[in-house]
Amino acid sequence: DADVTQTPRNRITKTGKRIMLECSQTKGHDRMYWYRQDPGLGLRLIYYSFDVKDINKGEISDGYSVSRQAQAKFSLSLESAIPNQTALYFCATSDPGPANTGELFFGEGSRLTVL
Amino acid sequence: AQRVTQPEKLLSVFKGAPVELKCNYSYSGSPELFWYVQYSRQRLQLLLRHISRESIKGFTADLNKGETSFHLKKPFAQEEDSAMYYCALSGLGAGNMLTFGGGTRLMVKP
Numbered sequence: 001d002a003d004v005t006q007t008p009r010n011r012i013t014k015t016g017k018r019i020m021l022e023c024s025q026t027k028g029h030d031r032m033y034w035y036r037q038d039p040g041l042g043l044r045l046i047y048y049s050f051d052v053k054d055i056n057k058g059e060i061s062d063g064y065s066v067s068r069q070a071q072a073k074f075s076l077s078l079e080s081a082i083p084n085q086t087a088l089y090f091c092a093t094s095d096p097g098p099a100n101t102g103e104l105f106f107g108e109g110s111r112l113t114v115l
Numbered sequence: 116a117q118r119v120t121q122p123e124k125l126l127s128v129f130k131g132a133p134v135e136l137k138c139n140y141s142y143s144g145s146p147e148l149f150w151y152v153q154y155s156r157q158r159l160q161l162l163l164r165h166i167s168r169e170s171i172k173g174f175t176a177d178l179n180k181g182e183t184s185f186h187l188k189k190p191f192a193q194e195e196d197s198a199m200y201y202c203a204l205s206g207l208g209a210g211n212m213l214t215f216g217g218g219t220r221l222m223v224k225p
Contacts, residue, residue, distance in 0.1 A: 103164070
């Protein structure tokens with residue numbers, strides 16, 4: 001079954017450490033996104049990519065960077081983690097082709113705790 | 116700028132009661148509106164889109180451009196409807212980038 005997979009699912013780290021969250025997908029979608037979920041704030045867009053050579057900042061990109069290694073892989077990095085980056089992070093994909101319905105397909109989320 | 120507001124963080128109803136989850140938006144152009152749902156231990160998934168004008172799991176939502184609202188309704192709530200619901204907006208041509216509301220947790224009591 002075509003899927004969106006995130007690793008790690010849970011991570012606890014310390015302030016100042018570098019962290020990478022990885023996302024891979026087998027849906028064959030060109031568009032990939034990283035969102036952050038905080039209680040009461042919903043999901044906020046961090047970065048998005050429309051293809052391998054395309055990277056765009058979202059609403060809250062400060063403190064984050066991304067890498068689109070291949071169509072199927074989109075990684076999110078925190079160069080120097082801080083406690084207010086403690087959150088649940090979601091990767092998502094979408095299909096811009098003829099079947100484009102505007103729907104996003106989400107991974108299961110990566111819970112990051114920064115102490 | 117586009118914005119989505121869900122005024123209720125928690126909505127608690129009894130089984131069989133009607134449900135309305137409120138969503139208001141601000142956007143200067145023609146928006147596409149969505150409702151996403153996250154059941155316990157499941158990933159976030161699309162519930163319905165205003166363009167489809169469909170009823171999913173008994174839920175419907177009507178886009179009211181005059182009131183800039185897209186409320187989600189169900190006449191008779193079921194316990195399995197308990198979940199986190201997010202209203203989301205995509206601007207026309209925005210490449211599926213969704214702006215989400217803060218979410219409403221629906222609890223349906225037996």
